[in-house]
Amino acid sequence: MKEEQAGLYIHIPFCLSKCGYCSFYSIKSVNLIPEYIAALKKEIEYYRKTFSSFDTIYIGGGTPSLLTSKQLADIFTSINKYYKIDKSAEITLEANPGDISLDYLKTLRDIGINRLNIGIQSFNDKILKFFGRRHSAKEAIAAMEATRVAGFDNLGIDLIYGVHGLGIKSWVNTLQKAVSFKPGHLSCYQLSLSEKTSLYKKYSLNEWHLPDEKTELKLFLITAEELGNAGYTHYEVSNFALTDKFKSRHNQKYWRHVPYLGLGPAANSFLNYKRWWNKATVNTYLKDIACGKMPVEDSETLSSEQLQLEALFLGLRTKAGIDLKLYKTKYGADLLKDKKTIIDALIKNKFVELKNGFLRPTRAGMAVADSLALI
Numbered sequence: 341m342k343e344e345q346a347g348l349y350i351h352i353p354f355c356l357s358k359c360g361y362c363s364f365y366s367i368k369s370v371n372l373i374p375e376y377i378a379a380l381k382k383e384i385e386y387y388r389k390t391f392s393s394f395d396t397i398y399i400g401g402g403t404p405s406l407l408t409s410k411q412l413a414d415i416f417t418s419i420n421k422y423y424k425i426d427k428s429a430e431i432t433l434e435a436n437p438g439d440i441s442l443d444y445l446k447t448l449r450d451i452g453i454n455r456l457n458i459g460i461q462s463f464n465d466k467i468l469k470f471f472g473r474r475h476s477a478k479e480a481i482a483a484m485e486a487t488r489v490a491g492f493d494n495l496g497i498d499l500i501y502g503v504h505g506l507g508i509k510s511w512v513n514t515l516q517k518a519v520s521f522k523p524g525h526l527s528c529y530q531l532s533l534s535e536k537t538s539l540y541k542k543y544s545l546n547e548w549h550l551p552d553e554k555t556e557l558k559l560f561l562i563t564a565e566e567l568g569n570a571g572y573t574h575y576e577v578s579n580f581a582l583t584d585k586f587k588s589r590h591n592q593k594y595w596r597h598v599p600y601l602g603l604g605p606a607a608n609s610f611l612n613y614k615r616w617w618n619k620a621t622v623n624t625y626l627k628d629i630a631c632g633k634m635p636v637e638d639s640e641t642l643s644s645e646q647l648q649l650e651a652l653f654l655g656l657r658t659k660a661g662i663d664l665k666l667y668k669t670k671y672g673a674d675l676l677k678d679k680k681t682i683i684d685a686l687i688k689n690k691f692v693e694l695k696n697g698f699l700r701p702t703r704a705g706m707a708v709a710d711s712l713a714l715i
């Protein structure tokens with residue numbers, strides 16, 4: 341079987357402000373960006389003997405759209421110097437709607453970025469304010485229009501549901517507004533709260549409430565139905581694509597144990613059973629690189645059992661499900677035999693189905709994907 345090419349992830353850990361629901365690491369010190377890019381270029385070079393080529397590149401954050409096009413071009417010059425980038429590579433940039441003018445978008449295309457993932461989250465100003473987002477609904481709409489004028493045909497939109505005060509009707513309106521722009525890709529995330537976030541603090545003070553489980557399930561099913569009616573395939577628990585071409589090729593590598601290299605603070609990498617991750621803060625990252633050290637925090641070598649469990653967890657979150665023959669070849673386990681009783685029960689209760697050698701979650705199964713993985 342031909343080995344799939346690796347993916348490259350580059351982390352840009354800067355945000356002008358902190359969104360109320362976000363627990364990702366980011367800092368506001370944008371004055372450090374030039375120093376950070378210089379360090380990143382060194383880290384790009386470090387791996388030139390470990391990885392040789394990539395067919396997906398994902399610039400995520402943080403807020404990558406805070407970088408000027410010149411700074412992004414500088415990063416791409418380094419990548420192209422040390423690695424072969426496939427001619428048809430998927431090259432994604434995460435962008436904040438308030439940052440992307442038409443001129444900026446045109447320069448992104450010149451650099452080679454061919455996919456944008458826009459953090460819209462909502463088309464409702466009240467909700468955007470509640471989230472602590474920097475942009476307004478008007479800016480989100482203007483950004484969507486500008487991306488089309490700039491010639492981007494591969495667009496993703498991120499949305500969040502499960503917010504107190506955002507009733508089912510209002511969520512459906514947000515979905516319909518998103519669909520009216522015909523993005524190739526939609527990610528719809530159910531709001532989940534980490535204790536580190538400011539929204540959690542307000543939640544614990546009873547200033548707002550999360551929807552109950554029944555409403556959450558209803559929202560999940562309505563999302564799948566509404567987007568299904570609009571022609572989108574629900575290919576992963578939170579992800580929808582208009583056609584196969586628009587499925588995130590980069591994210592699918594994470595779900596299938598394809599090698600990937602992650603650069604920048606807290607970024608993870610995976611190659612040949614080994615996973616390693618970088619130090620989490622910009623300061624420690626910069627310090628290590630300045631001393632000529634790899635900024636790696638730690639690593640682990642995964643056993644075959646650990647990989648099997650991950651493949652089960654990740655596979656049952658996708659519509660494609662688990663290719664049982666491939667699973668056996670790759671992980672040496674006969675899933676149907678090893679887990680016969682529980683799989684039979686799940687099939688009986690219509691949470692999974694067996695079709696053409698694949699074990700797949702049904703829509704009801706996807707709604708409880710995290711529990712399915714515990715089988």
Ligand code: SF4
Pocket residue numbers: 354355357358359362363364366401402403459
């Ligand atoms: S949600 Fe995105 S923009 Fe907001 S703080 Fe987190 S990383 Fe930054």
